[in-house]
Amino acid sequence: VSETRVSLSNGQIKGFTLMWPAGDEERRRRLIGEMDKSLVRLDTVLDPAAGSDEDQAIDLVSGLEVRKPAISRSGFYTDNRGTVVTTAEAVENCARITIDELYEAKLVATSDTGIAVLTPNDALAPLNVAAFSAQTPRLNTEIAIAGYSYEGVLDSPSVTYGTLSDLRGLRGEENLNRFALTALAGDAGGPVLDATGGVLGMLLPAPSAGPQLPDDVAFSLDRETIQAALRDAGKSGQTARSSEQMAAEDISAAARSMTVLVSCWK
Known part of the structure; x- marks a missing residue:
């Protein structure tokens, strides 16, 4: 328990703070009285710059380092109950998993294709959920991906545009799509949307082994x-009902509102 007493005189604020164990009222009253009587106001004041730190950082609070997740990737809602799909690399060997660093989640399943399915511990009401495209996309058409490119440094997901290069992987994998776009590590797990706002797939992490591919090559399941x-x-999951093209700003809004930050805490 603490008590602070201050007074203003000649434009200067002076005073003291006393902290004591809860329940020790007798000693508190005695000490408060003695401190009131013994307080002497000096002419000097604290330098206004005292306590400032030129080496500022957004991951410091009152000079203390904020605990950060071991890894953060993107994901997206697939139903109105808050089920999230993300990349399996985001949730490997986690002590805790969070959605948007606010909501605890549990791992329901992983697939051998690299997909992880999460559910929140408490019910959520997403603003938007993925509607999977019902039409086959045409090559060289524009697509958009949404993701936390900088792994949570920014509060909202970014949207990156690219083009569909192929409906297969480089080795002919039928479950992959290849795109011409530049993505960052944090984008992995995010949704890929076509011109109608339908979800075509989930962006995969950049390959960690094999040939070094150009920076503008990306894949999705x-x-x-x-x-x-x-x-x-x-x-x-839901299936998209509309086949009409959407304006770019509407696609961006839809993509952002279904995308979440998935964090793994060790």
């Missing part, structure tokens, strides 16, 4: 693979 992973986990 296709929508059929994601829907299969959801079914295996006892979940389901």
Whole structure:
């Protein structure tokens, strides 16, 4: 328990703070009285710059380092109950998993294709959920990905535009789509949207082994693979009903509102 007493005189604030164990009122009254009587106001005041730290950082609070997750990646809502799909690398060997660093989540299932399915511990009401595209995209059409590119440094997801290069992987993998776009590590697990706002797939992490690919080559697991992973986990996804193209700003808004930050805490 603490008590602070201050007074203003000649433009200067002076005083003291006393802290004591709860329940020790007798000693508190005695000490407060003695401190009131013995307080002497000096002419000097604290330098206004005292206590400032030129080496400022957003991950410091009152000079103390803020605890950070071991890894953060992107994910997206797939139903109105808050089920999230993300990349399996985001949730490996975690003591805790959070959505947007606010909501505790549990790992429901992972697939051998690299998909992880999460559910929040408490019910959530997402602003928007993924609706999987019902049409086959055409090559060289524009797509958008949403993700926490900088792994949570920014409060909101970023949207990056690119083009669909192929409906297969470089080795002919039928469950992959290849894109011409530049993505960052934090974007992995985020949704890939077509021109109608339908979700085509989930962005994969950059390959960690094999040939070094150009920076503007990215891959996603296709929508059929994601829907299969959801079914295996006892979940389901929605199918997009509209085939009309959306304005770029509407696609960005839709992508951001379904995208979440998935964090793994050790």
